[in-house]
Amino acid sequence: MGIYHAYKLVIRRIYKLYKHVGIILSILRGYLRFKQSFIRRDIEGTGALAQQHSVAVFIHWEAKGFVHPYVVHYLEALREAGFSILFVTNAPKLPERSIEILKPLCMRILWRKNVGYDFGAYKEAVLYLEDQLPHLDRLMLANDSVYGPLMPLNRSLQRADPALADVWSMTDSWERRYHLQSYFLLLYPRALKSQEFLSFWKQIRYVNNKAFVISKYELGFTRAMLRGGLNVHALYPYEEIVAKVVEAWGSGARNTRELRKLHERTRAFVDQILDFIITGMPVNPTHFLWDQLVLRMGFPFVKRELLTQNPGNVPWLTLWEGIIRQASEYDTRMIRDHLKAHSQQR
Template sequence: MWRTELNTLLAAIRQTEAWQQAFTTDEQHRSAWSQKPWNYQARLNNAPELLRNLEAAFQLHHAVKLFFWHHFDAMGFVPQSWHNVLAELVKEGWVVVVSSSGLAANAEEALLRCGCLISYRQNLGLCLGAYRDFCCLLDGQRHLRDRIQTLVLCNDSTLPLGGTKPFCLQTETIHQELKSSEAKLMGLTDSVQTRAYHLQSYFLALNSALLSDSLWTDFWESLDPRGHKDDLIQRGEVGLSQWLLHHNFAVEAIYSLAAILLKSATVGQALKQLDLRQPEQINTTLMCWNALLNAGCPVIKKQLLLEPPDFLSQTIPMAEVSAYLTAADETLMQDLEHLLQSRFLRP
């Protein structure tokens, strides 16, 4: 009886204006608190659970290979091509963490079934904000951080081609190349746009020597995850490579701008059509995508397929990419159909 009366009283209190004002003020306070650049724990919605899951997963591996994949989609959709790659990485001994501010129920269930861990996070700072907060979380748990041999920071701005094998093989090859006492950061592609050399942040891999170096932590702790996309890219993507170069750390791109320009037989004609005359004008993932795929790069930019830049003189790349597809890409068409729906979803 008393419980019924108590519940009735609580329900009545929640209907009062004072309660509504207090609730709104608390929500505003929580939101403002999570916007503080240093307050990564307020942005990670399930940090305690994630740490417990990491602890359990690390116990199964002597030397941990950790793959962090950041995702955002307006409808919570995870491309099947990416799901297949993440599941295969788990089978190959990687601990896979999926970071997202919102997953569709079926996508979440499928990721959990295949062994992925999920980090729920407020959507602040794009992928660079997610990288920052995850690296800060690891630095606060050094008994976990120090067991990581290779850390890959990756996002969903690309789609893997050729099924699971090319991407997983590339990732494993990079893992083997990073087994060194020399601190090192590797990426798939690089750029000198804005006259500043940098690895492009859709795929970054580092070894334990860099992960445990205080300068790595210093960079991420100093990065403010607030701001517009272009500003974040300058401070985060470009800033990271410049920070490491200024401190004499090694950085390397697998499909470097120099190699594409020197070795590709077709890139010269493509750049001539675009009237590009300086390396700083070139983003290879958008302007030299054919050359990248011919060189063996296992991913293609979603932007190129869904919203190709106006400066491209060739036909819509989605209409040309079929020449690079194999039977292993059978899920790609469905992925693109779903992505067109979510990317062009009106608010």
């Protein structure tokens, strides 16, 4: 081995060790944070939150504290669906212009330090509402990690029958273990009055490590709810999604004339996803099956990360706008404008 390659190997190992140490330190800092609240400002909006029976907690982050039009659209859709909004932002700053945009839409606005990511913000919001929880008919936990709703939100919410489940999500996942995906959660009184629900949020530590938060809290939330004897369900369950995909792509479709016309990379992608489904290997439907969700199932959201980063290398994402327009009257300029703004932050 040459000196140059040995040098590269040493640097790579040092960097790997540095990352592991950083992860351990961030977790330790989280467990040593005894401060109960990281709220910087509590701002009054429009209306009395304490008198409401359907509340949506909406979590926001933006580098400059801007409230983009796609977020405004989401907030308006929540209000149309009958929810009063507690807006929580983890942004490093909150301009007065943003506050003026939010005040007519939200009953309270909490600006907090970005400690613990979305689950840290969810925790502070739930504890802020602690005395009100037993009196709520519905509590929604949502965030700005999706574009939409592409369709009226009540079309999806009418599926959320409290007789079938106490806790609902838009989508669920079998990756690692079964869990509800936390970008959209809807809870009914039986969950809100349960000791397990409040205990889960009280035990959360403000850890600034994404992998830890997902493993411990996103996956842990569903486990805690099930342990408390609560029923959990997804509005668009994974089994229903893959059944639609197999219907569209499977049943001999690999040899159809339509599929043969596809670009070679697209055919390879379709084959790979079908192989995963057939062999029982779970995939993230909001990424790998996003177009089927929107076109075939009327799913009301597109994950923001899919369009800004495309971590799964999903092909033909450049066609996102046309696909959304096929299924919805959503103003895609809101997404385009946000993508332009996001590109300037890299």
